[in-house]
Amino acid sequence: MSKHEHAPETPATKFLKANKVAYSNHLYAYEEHGGTRVSARELGVDEHCVVKTLIFEDEQAKPLIVLMHGDCKVSTKELARQIGCKRVEPCKPEVANRHSGFLVGGTSPFGTKKAMPVYVEKSILDLPRIYINGGKRGYLVGIDPQELLRTLRASPVEAALRD
Numbered sequence: 001m002s003k004h005e006h007a008p009e010t011p012a013t014k015f016l017k018a019n020k021v022a023y024s025n026h027l028y029a030y031e032e033h034g035g036t037r038v039s040a041r042e043l044g045v046d047e048h049c050v051v052k053t054l055i056f057e058d059e060q061a062k063p064l065i066v067l068m069h070g071d072c073k074v075s076t077k078e079l080a081r082q083i084g085c086k087r088v089e090p091c092k093p094e095v096a097n098r099h100s101g102f103l104v105g106g107t108s109p110f111g112t113k114k115a116m117p118v119y120v121e122k123s124i125l126d127l128p129r130i131y132i133n134g135g136k137r138g139y140l141v142g143i144d145p146q147e148l149l150r151t152l153r154a155s156p157v158e159a160a161l162r163d
Helices: 011-018 035-043 076-083 093-100 122-126 146-152
Strands: 024-027 050-058 063-069 072-074 088-090 118-121 130-136 139-143 155-157 160-162
Touching: 011 130, 011 139, 024 130, 035 050, 035 130, 050 076, 050 093, 063 072, 063 093, 063 122, 076 088, 076 155, 118 122, 118 146, 122 146, 122 155
Parallel strands: 050 130, 063 118, 118 155
Antiparallel strands: 024 139, 050 063, 050 088, 072 160, 130 139
16 A cells, blocks of 8 residues: 555444454455455455455345355355355345445445344454455455454354355
């Protein structure tokens, strides 16, 4: 991040500050549909350490957050089985925006408009540091993954499918 670019203030960064989470700011040139591949390349980090925030819903249209490695997909069958639902599916972008208060591509699990249960891929918790959306397209924050448990009460699951 250059001296001239300063990190944006978002609902996510306000949440992190309020919960005394130490984080680093990482701005990059956002590319439409670039996903974690682009952010990992721009930041010079392994895509496995870039965590995507996905908004899903269960069979009763109740929203939930899934935190997944950038280089993995979510097994919806396995996730549903582990969290005790009949099925889960990704929300349509406009529905995800309504639930989270963030634009798709800038969705953070921190400071969401609606309180939702959070599920984190268990192996994310073993990483020394993760890069996760800071609430704006082209903006990630670097944090200790254990903060996901402390601040979001995230429940570990094992539902990763390697891309």
